[in-house]
Amino acid sequence: MSETNHKQGPETRARILDAAESLFTTHGFEATSMRMITGQANVNLAAVNYHFGSKDALIQEVFRRRLTDLNRRRLAALEMAERAAEGKPLKPSRIVEAFFGVSLDMAADTEGGGATFMRLLGRTYTEPNAFVRQFLAEEYAEVVDRFMGALYDALPDVPREEILWRFHFMMGAMSYAIAGTDALRLFTGDFDDKDPARLAPRLMSFLLGGLRAPLPGLQAMDDSARRNAA
Amino acid sequence: MSETNHKQGPETRARILDAAESLFTTHGFEATSMRMITGQANVNLAAVNYHFGSKDALIQEVFRRRLTDLNRRRLAALEMAERAAEGKPLKPSRIVEAFFGVSLDMAADTEGGGATFMRLLGRTYTEPNAFVRQFLAEEYAEVVDRFMGALYDALPDVPREEILWRFHFMMGAMSYAIAGTDALRLFTGDFDDKDPARLAPRLMSFLLGGLRAPLPGLQAMDDSARRNAA
């Protein structure tokens, strides 16, 4: 900080990242221009390319700075549950709570920006942009490996593909839970917005109910046959 | 068809809609240009504005042409279940199967383009574009009213907000189910892509398990308190 000519210095990067995170969440990647970002961050238009190199690199950094911490905390929660089990197999509900509890903790952080980020993250799993998906998959590789391994051990009699799909379904439910009423308001005005603290127990009950549901029959009936049966 | 100068006539509209639906699904609305659409549809660039008026109007028509039929079929499935119940209250599982069964039927239609559309639709619930969300909410109003009313009657002892949230979670799980492995491949190469017919029973088991899950406690504990309890 002893040089000349850097009126805002290290704050500039963080201000750009905060503005980008917020605008990406509200408008999407493509609809958010560099001018919108630098305008909201109150920095010069050229600052984004100076600090990050390109818009795509900025997108990556918006995810990386939060995801590193989020996944570290998810792994820490899993390891804490494993230590508490003292070598015994983990209950599936403990594994689910480790993963989704940490996620909902971050989603509840409205001041620090975690809530904004989790809305963005939930949407980005189905984001069409190929390079964003590729980047996310790499960031998640270790966490998915660890949690899937734990669930395989906890549910040795359940086919692994069933576990994979159910975890995938749980991610979808969480994504919509976090998007909540900010997403499409199909259920207009009927949500209990006044008590967001209830969201976590609501979602967790639903997820565990889905995870523990009876396995579907092995026969792959088509839909109309299934609906007309018994 | 007795005029001059319309070499492709009524096919042009449909070809534009098909191309737009496919490209919107693959790249998103903003990243899909008119030139990409008219190029893939093999029509002139000016044809989109001639037939639809604007890009936004084209987006609306892409949804409208499929959603009208989809929601009509959903309502028909609900009415059929109600007739079969002969005045007795409907089982919640029948209601869920009416809504999501029809959805999965359309998602299984790969030749007619229904599968492409359902991927697009699932993503669009959380789409940031305001006018698209508004349009979707209007298209869904009647269906949501009818299905929510049926669920309220079927589950008179469950708080209505709980039902709303659980239906919302189910929509999220379905969205990810349909996006499937085309979305983010967190679970690399492990899905049983060879048997997509199993998806419907897989998802339906999960949804019903979640819907029937024990209700969360009324106390709104925060996450860490809940995880440390008992």
Place this chain on the structure above:
DNA sequence: GTCTATATATCGATAGAC
């Protein structure tokens, strides 16, 4: 590290000939 000015490309939309 910040800023202005600008290069270059692509966007949605439309006027007007056929």
Place this chain on the structure above:
DNA sequence: GTCTATCGATATATAGAC
């Protein structure tokens, strides 16, 4: 109804002064 040509706005990115 189709087509060419183009307008005007806006995008990302960068060169070069300070």
